[in-house]
Amino acid sequence: FSQRLLVRKNYSVPGANSMWHHDGNHRLIRWKMLLHIFIYGKTRVVTNIHASNSN
Template identity: 50%
Template sequence: MMSLTSSLSDCGSTIEGQGSPCSRECFVDWGTMSSENDIRCRTYNVPGPNSLWHHDGQHALIRWCIVIHGFIDGYSRLITGLLASNNNRAQTVLDLFLLATAIYGVLSRVRGDHGVENLLVAAWMEAYHGEG
């Protein structure tokens, strides 16, 4: 298993010092936070668990070679798959998806954006359920 420090240095990044355990407070002004900034859940009807999973990737940390992908059940909001990896390849996303389906079962539908990294998941769903 590779350490975080060595992974970051492989990407050309360096970590200076230990950092502060409360460094988050230095960047977030909690006094300006209000209910206007709260995350609101979209309301819609899903028949039940494993009817619809949502998938998305987060690329904000890409310059440190970290890409996060997640799958969430649309009915229960259960996180069915979450992975931080060093790439945005379709095979990496498919591997996470297959691991999640092995644990939680095969779902009816998956919703995601039209990114190239999602093509293998879409192809797997079409092969399993057929087009439609």
């Protein structure tokens, strides 16, 4: 396998708390598990993970 270079974008936001990301993961739906993940975009730290069995 060859190495891939990941190019990150520069963000310009109005304030320190303006860049939050939320993602829902439905890959585990056959086992009745849904994941919702919240990430602080500036530091890319996962701040919260919520697992549930329905939307």
